[in-house]
Every structure is written in C-alpha cells, then in structure tokens.
Amino acid sequence: MSATDVLQVEHLTMRFGGLVAIQDLSFRARHGDITALIGPNGAGKTTVFNCITGFYKPTEGRIALHHGDPAMWDELGALTDSSLRKRVRADGGLFLLERMPDYLVTKDARVARTFQNIRLFKGMTVLENLLVSQHNPLMRASGLTVLGILGFGVYRHAENRATEKAIQWLEKINLIDRADDPAGDLPYGDQRRLEIARAMCTDPVLLCLDEPAAGLNPRESGELSELLLSIRQETKTSILLIEHDMSVVMEISDHVVVLDYGVKISEGTSAEIRDDPNVIAAYLGVEQDEVESVITEPVS
C-alpha cells in the first residue's frame, strides 16, 4: 500500500501557544494522484501546507516525501532514527520535510507551492518570473555566478534551455503573447495560472496548490481543472490541493481529506465524501445527529 505513496503525513500536530491548529493528523498522498484537502474556514488546511512546505516547523509528527524507487519507503524508520533529513540515491530519494528549511523543501525534496493570495513578482515580466523559479539549476550553470560574470558559454546555453522551458509553460497556460509584460499587469485568472506555471518550472514531484480556484469565474475554474489534469498526465506530478470550489474538487480529485478544527473527520474518494454525514455536519456547522433535521427543515 505504502509503496506508491509520494507523501506520508503522520501524527502531525501544530500548536501556536495554546491554540491547537492541527491535532494528530495523518494522511497519505499517492503517486500521480490529485489529493484534495478540504474543510470549513479555519480548519487548518493552510497550516498543513505551511508545515509540508517548511514554512512552519510542526510541533509534533513526521512528514515524509519520496520519489523514485518505491523500495526506499522501507528505509523510513532508519532515516527517522538517524539525525539526517534526507537519504538520496541515484534512483530516488526519501526526505523528512519537518526537518528541512523552506527553501530546501523545494530545492532538494522538490515540493513546489502556490499561495492563497497570489505571490507573483509583480514588477518583473512574466518570462522573468518563470526564470527566477529556475534559479537553482541556473545558479549551478553560472558556476555560482563566477562563470556567468566572465561570460562563459555554459551559462548562455543553460539560460536558453530555461527560456525554452518557460516558453513551453507559457504556451500551455496561453500567456505566450504576454511574456514581456509585467506580471502585475495580468488579469487575476492569468496571474493564478502563471503562479502554477512558475511552481511547475521548479520540476516538482509534488505540487501544493492553496485555493487555486479562489476568485475565478466558472469558465476559468473549468480551464483550471483541465490544466491540473493535463499537468498530472504529462509530467506525472502528484498534486495536493486546498480548495473551496467543490465543482473543482469533485471533478478532479482522486482522494479527498476533510479537516475540521484541525482534526481529520473523513477521507475517501469524492463520491464517498459527498455522502459522509460527518462532512455535511462540519460544513453546515451542526452536530452530526442534527444534520437530518437541518437538511429536511424547510427554509423559513
């Protein structure tokens, strides 16, 4: 079962002083799946994201990420007992994300993320945004800047490759005509797609999207769903997504995890979730045994 997981979150707890934001949360995201994390406002979804991507250090728990050879999962216990944060081999890697600082989560473990409130580099052009996200390979090619300053060809080739990759993504998200415009000049929906493309330019194995459909109209949400499905299909990237737009969640998710007050209340396929009385109760804000009466009650 665990052989095909990309991410295992176990007993994750996050406390801010006296406030318990996440309580003993465990879930798994399978390789190549689109896993959705849903729940009412304030349920702790973004906190989970911030723990996975290294922006918060969890109070307790283990967050393990893996790519490559599935057999590496067997080494998880040994890695946890050691004081190391990762075990990398030619055919794969195993990472303990809770031990890594935020930028290494992206650089080494290859987890990319987007933000609830879009965080593009608004004063830089669309193309530059996609080049900044390829910082680490370009930095290596520029010989930590030294070769680049001296004008070696190595860096120019690397930059051309990076530009080509950016062009591919711009064609995919239909923004190729606006490549030379500042990112802040794009309409909202385009900015959302650009942020996803920027995250994808880091070559992630796991893409974490924080409410990608927020503020989009139904047509744009539809396009977003298609984009995410095609990303999954073409790049084999696993996707973890927080979303309030249930049409998107139900349409594309393979697996749904429901959070409420920092606790996992349900898990399963979208069809299972839709009919789970626990979930309905959480979203309506009532106890489980009152759900029937709330639903059947005529609206006065």
Place this chain on the structure above:
Amino acid sequence: MTLQASAPKTGVNVARAIRDATIAGLIAFGILLPLIGFETVQNMRNELALETRPWLLAIFVGLVVLASLFISFVVRPWNQHRRAVRPAGASLKGAALRAAFAKWFTPFALGVAVFYPVLVIWITGFSGAVKWIDNFGIQILIYVMLGWGLNIVVGLAGLLDLGYVAFYAVGAYSYALLAKTFGLSFWILLPLAGILSAFWGVLLGFPVLRLRGDYLAIVTLAFGEIIRLVLINWVDVTSGYAGISSIPRPTFFGIPFTANEDGFAAVFGLEFTPLYRTIFLYYVILALALLTAFVTVRLRRLPIGRAWEALREDEIACRSLGINTTNTKLTAFGIGALFGGFAGSFFAARQGFISPESFTFTESAMILSIVVLGGMGSQIGVAIAALAMIGGTEMLRELDFLKQIFGAGFDPTQYRMLLFGLAMVLIMIWKPRGLISTREPTAFLKERKTVAAKFVEEGRG
C-alpha cells in the same frame, strides 16, 4: 453632460489666487520672522544684542507672495491650456523622443566622461584644469561609483542600508594602513581593500538578516556609527581624530608622479605639472565606476541578480521557489560593500589624508539620497543624480559673483543643505519614485518593454 461639467475651467480664479497668496505670505512670515527678522550682533561693549531687520523680512515675504501670485496667474493657466490643447499624437511623439533619448544617452554620457579631461584642458588651459578635473570630475565619479554600489543593496535587493559609508571607511583605512605599514602598491591593495570591505558587509549581513524595513535601516545606521567610533577611539591604530596623513599616492605602473628625474614627467620627457596625476586618477576612478556598472548590468542578467530583484518583490515567494534568501541577501551586502571598499581605497589614495570626519552619517545620507533621487535600481538615474547633487554643491563654490550682490560676508556654500533639501522636496513632488523609476527587464522574448513604476515593489527589507 456630467463629463463636460467636470472638465477643468481654464479661467483664472482671482479670489482663490488672492487667498492662496495671503496664506503663503502668512506662513512665510511665521517661518521667516525668527530666521530673518532678528539678527544677533555685538554692540560697542562686546555684548550680544538683538537687532531687527524689518525690511529684509518684508522683501522675503513679498517674494513669496509674488511667487504664489505667479503660480496662480501664469503657471496654472498655462498648464491647463497645455493640457486642453495637447494633440492626440503628442504622447506618441513623446514616446519616440524618450526611446531616442534612452538609446543615445548612455553612449553620449560615456563619450563625455572619457573625453572630459581633454575638454577641460582645451577650455581652461593647463593651469585651471586641475580644479575642474579634481573637484568636479573625480569627486562626482566617486559618488557615482558609491551610488552604483549602494544601488545593488537598496535598489536591486530592496534592503535599506543607512550605513553604507562604513564600507567606504573600511576600504579607505585598509588602503591607508596597509600601504603605510607594508608599503604595498595601490593596485595590490585595491582588490584587498575591496575584499576586506566585502567581508565586513557579510559580517553586517548576518545579524541583520532577520530584520526588515525600518528595523534594518536602524541597525545599518548603528553599524555605520560603530565603525566611525572605532576609527575615532582606536588611537593606536588609526590615530583617532588626527587621521592618517601622507598616505602613499598611486603610481603610473611603478612610475611616481613626482618632480624628480624618475618621475612621470621626466620619464616621458614632459614638463612637470601636478595635472598628470589628476588626469591619471580621473581615469582610474572612471574605470572603477565603469567596472561597477558593468558588473551590476551583468549580475542583473544572472540568476543571482534576478534573485535579488525577486527578493525585493516578494521574499516568501522566493523561498517557495527554492531560493536561499540568506545567501542572496549576504551576497547583495557583500558585493555592495566590495564596490564601497574600492571607492574608499581610491579616496584614500587620492586625498593622501583620511580622518573619521570624512565618514559621517551625512555621507551615507548623501549616497542614499543619490540612489533614491536617481530612481532605485536605475544606473543612469543614479549617475544623473550624483552629477546634479555633487556637481551642484561644488558649483556653489564658483558663485563668488554673488558676493557683489549680497555683500562680502555672503558664502554660497553655506546654503548647500538648504538647496539640497529644496531639490529633494521638488523631485519628490515631481517624480516620487526618482528620476528614472521604470525598470528594464533582464530577459525578453520578442520585445524589451520597460516595466512601469507602479508595478515595481520598493522592497521592505
């Protein structure tokens, strides 16, 4: 209909003009009464006495009232008229002009900078040229270089640094002390002083990495003061306030600029004049400044430069893209300090004498205002701002003819800070983001479009 109603009226509102002039006059009276209305003089018995100058006060207030009326009756109607009759093609023509300016300005400015000593000698002859090359050329270029160096930290990386003069001081003292103690040459010590400065830049970087915005500014300010106080109080090494004198001057690849027979003039069979050293120093600082510009332009197109600008735009997004923001900030501090150190060691070599007086907070403020006035991140803007501010203050020394108008006691250089502040206020009204506030993208697919200032973040540390 409402559109027509809200269109600006092109007449002159007399009542409003008079009201504005009255208010301006009253404010001027209130401010100038203590400043101009009273004068302290020594009377016959050597006592301090207060004299009133009602007429001078009246003249100044009258000037302010007249200026206000001038604005109401001439400037404002003219502006409205211009706005009303502006033809549709005007903005297009303006854009073409601006494009031509952008294309030709840099080569032109470079040409002027390279041939400046020749021009000066041609105009003023050998005897008058030293002043113009040294006080104007070299002095301005030092500040251009400092501005470009600080531009990396403030303009590109968006880290507000109020203590940049510290690195200038480290460079200057490194050169002075090492040259005097070990007798090493200028060309060996120049990179060494730069590296030492960069080391201090990184050292400062470490504790302030966690700080942002105002807090960062305060700590860098404190760092600048610490360096200055150490220079004052560590008398054994720096000889404190007395400073370090007779610092070895740079040589022309081993040939000194002296009057004896192995000096530059004798070796090349020329008549001795101090001008040769000045011209040589001019080209050294020009080369150093151009090196700064070249490296900055190159760095902006490299991942490290893009990471600096991305850091200015959004630090959290940078971290989410796998960029090590700690290292990125440290390199910005380090490379900025490196150029400050170069400029400092050049300064020490040129002056032959340095003391902590040369590295006060005023210098930091001056360099920072050059960067802010020029437009953060813009090379050309910073150069223009340095030219205007340093050249302008030097120009004040040349205004001796004003003594004939205001009397022999009048010293125009005393009004330096007043004019400086006035220029600052005017620029901030006219161009709040600096002379050149647009951003040149570092990469493009089809067309290089400048990014409008409204999209560019200023950085909050």
